[in-house]
Amino acid sequence: MSRTVALVGLMGAGKTAIGKRLAMRLGLPFVDADDEIERAAGCTVSEFFERYGEVEFRAGERRVIARLLEGPPHVLSTGGGAYMDADTRALLRAQAVTVWLRADLDVLFERVKKRTHRPLLRQGDPREILASLMAQRYPVYAEADMTVESTAQPAEVTTEQVIAALRQHLAAQPLDAPA
Numbered sequence: 001m002s003r004t005v006a007l008v009g010l011m012g013a014g015k016t017a018i019g020k021r022l023a024m025r026l027g028l029p030f031v032d033a034d035d036e037i038e039r040a041a042g043c044t045v046s047e048f049f050e051r052y053g054e055v056e057f058r059a060g061e062r063r064v065i066a067r068l069l070e071g072p073p074h075v076l077s078t079g080g081g082a083y084m085d086a087d088t089r090a091l092l093r094a095q096a097v098t099v100w101l102r103a104d105l106d107v108l109f110e111r112v113k114k115r116t117h118r119p120l121l122r123q124g125d126p127r128e129i130l131a132s133l134m135a136q137r138y139p140v141y142a143e144a145d146m147t148v149e150s151t152a153q154p155a156e157v158t159t160e161q162v163i164a165a166l167r168q169h170l171a172a173q174p175l176d177a178p179a
Helices: 015-026 033-041 045-070 086-095 105-112 119-123 126-141 155-171
Strands: 004-008 030-032 075-077 096-102 146-149
Touching: 004 015, 004 086, 015 030, 015 075, 015 155, 030 033, 033 045, 033 075, 045 075, 045 086, 086 096, 096 126, 096 155, 105 126, 146 155
Parallel strands: 004 075, 004 096, 030 075, 096 146
Antiparallel strands: none
16 A cells, blocks of 8 residues: 555444554555644543543544555544545545445444444434434545445454455546556
8 A cells, every 4th residue: 555544433333443454465564643642632532522522532633644644554443523624635536545334333333332432422312423423524535535334243354345346446546646
């Protein structure tokens, strides 16, 4: 891979689990944007949200992702809202190959229902919040270069599907076009 592979999708879609496996298979480093944001901010994502709000978080997220994209190719797991920011989306589209890990509501809810570190899910009924986020975000996530279904199957199977989608996408690119 000559470009970073950026995984986008809602929380619980498998961006980290699939991303780590994908990085190993591709021989690339794995980078979690949220971990990098926490390192840069000196606090957790949840703490950042509480202290400064979502607008400031998204601005910091945009700066961190831009910095990461300037580096060598890697597999990048983005936060669920990162691709919703038009500037971040444009950066990702220009400098990475974007893969939407699309999951249905039941799969997402099953994966996140026991986790307490998701700031957006603390604002009401988590299942309703996920459904609302799906309605808002799925049309934008659909702008990614490719879509791979993230189902209840083992992560290794989904990883293989991402690799197959990448091969197909890259094979369809003209020789002089950026991947």
